[in-house]
Amino acid sequence: xxxxxxxxxxxxxxxxxxxxxxxxxxxxxxxxxxxxxxxxxxxxxxxxxxxxxxxxxxxxxxxxxxxxxxxxxxxxxxxxxxxxxxxxxxxxxxxxxxxxxxxxxxxxxxxxxxxxxxxxxxxxxxxxxxxxxxxxxxxxxx
Amino acid sequence: xxxxxxxxxxxxxxxxxxxxxxxxxxxxxxxxxxxxxxxxxxxxxxxxxxxxxxxxxxxxxxxxxxxxxxxxxxxxxxxxxxxxxxxxxxxxxxxxxxxxxxxxxxxxxxxxxxxxxxxxxxxxxxxxxxxxxxxxxxxxxxxxxxxxxxxxxxxxxxxxxxxxxxxxxxxxxxxxxxxxxxxxxxxxxxxxxxxxxxxxxxxxxxxxxxxxxxxxxxxxxxxxxxxxxxxxxxx
Numbered sequence: 023x024x025x026x027x028x029x030x031x032x033x034x035x036x037x038x039x040x041x042x043x044x045x046x047x048x049x050x051x052x053x054x055x056x057x058x059x060x061x062x063x064x065x066x067x068x069x070x071x072x073x074x075x076x077x078x079x080x081x082x083x084x085x086x087x088x089x090x091x092x093x094x095x096x097x098x099x100x101x102x103x104x105x106x107x108x109x110x111x112x113x114x115x116x117x118x119x120x121x122x123x124x125x126x127x128x129x130x131x132x133x134x135x136x137x138x139x140x141x142x143x144x145x146x147x148x149x150x151x152x153x154x155x156x157x158x159x160x161x162x163x164x
Numbered sequence: 165x166x167x168x169x170x171x172x173x174x175x176x177x178x179x180x181x182x183x184x185x186x187x188x189x190x191x192x193x194x195x196x197x198x199x200x201x202x203x204x205x206x207x208x209x210x211x212x213x214x215x216x217x218x219x220x221x222x223x224x225x226x227x228x229x230x231x232x233x234x235x236x237x238x239x240x241x242x243x244x245x246x247x248x249x250x251x252x253x254x255x256x257x258x259x260x261x262x263x264x265x266x267x268x269x270x271x272x273x274x275x276x277x278x279x280x281x282x283x284x285x286x287x288x289x290x291x292x293x294x295x296x297x298x299x300x301x302x303x304x305x306x307x308x309x310x311x312x313x314x315x316x317x318x319x320x321x322x323x324x325x326x327x328x329x330x331x332x333x334x335x336x337x338x339x340x341x342x343x344x345x346x347x348x349x350x351x352x353x354x355x356x357x358x359x360x361x362x363x364x365x366x367x368x369x370x371x372x373x374x375x376x377x378x379x380x381x382x383x384x385x386x387x388x389x390x391x392x393x394x395x396x397x398x399x
């Protein structure tokens with residue numbers, strides 16, 4: 023008798039903990055589609071090369087297409103990140119296009135995005151390979 | 165049926181007893197983090213994590229996990245891969261050096277309403293006879309770039325029992341087992357547990373503008389971890 027009670031109690035406890043776990047996760051409404059974002063970023067961080075970078079870029083593009091398909095808002099930073107990758111590979115037009123999309127979608131990013139656009143256009147004018155942020159020292163001054 | 169009822173009652177009793185033993189002090193979002201509702205930050209700059217653990221690689225790995233849950237909580241997260249690179253080029257890599265400095269620069273440069281300091285407290289495996297535990301513990305502190313005050317602070321800790329056997333740890337042990345699916349090897353991947361720790365910590369942050377629960381969660385109850393938060397701000 024005691025054993026039986028104990029056994030079903032254990033099962034109940036297990037169910038309760040599962041329920042508690044589900045509760046913890048399920049309360050987040052699915053507002054964005056992030057796909058495999060953190061995994062491809064993590065793989066890239068772990069092993070930085072052209073292949074892992076390409077995988078991450080493809081994932082960013084997939085997040086945009088999947089979000090559009092599911093009628094979800096593009097998550098914060100995705101357009102900006104794509105633009106930054108384009109900027110690094112000297113595709114200035116695409117970079118500026120993506121930066122503008124980010125600022126349109128998230129107005130609070132405008133100040134930072136304008137900085138990135140300035141860098142992109144000055145890079146285009148100078149047409150050199152100087153570092154993207156080499157001219158900015160204002161963070162360190164004062 | 166009777167047996168089932170009895171076991172249910174017993175279980176409830178045990179849970180109540182457990183709760184009473186630990187004695188967690190409950191608090192609400194509004195009473196714990198009033199500044200969040202006053203300042204209503206929207207854009208958050210995530211700083212490179214501070215690593216207090218013994219694992220050198222934890223910093224790089226952990227940093228890839230925090231953007232997503234913060235976005236789900238309703239905030240605009242400045243794109244971390246870009247901002248961290250810029251900070252690095254500016255010579256800012258160790259966020260611990262920024263803890264006591266004015267944060268207005270981050271408002272001017274990035275347009276950030278607040279900055280998030282994350283500290284990896286634990287990221288390790290501990291071996292006990294016949295058992296091994298994996299622990300990931302992350303402390304999150306959100307500070308205003310306007311007032312420099314702490315707006316929100318919480319720690320998420322995940323302890324995973326990798327021994328596989330019956331640990332007899334009660335609810336905690338069972339939860340850990342439910343989290344662990346197939347990982348019993350020594351080469352455990354910490355990242356999923358870092359994500360779990362993030363979700364625990366972020367469950368207490370007042371929702372931001374892009375979440376439907378924005379400004380509706382003042383009465384949400386959670387365990388009070390740091391009764392000294394207000395004292396921190398007075399320093």
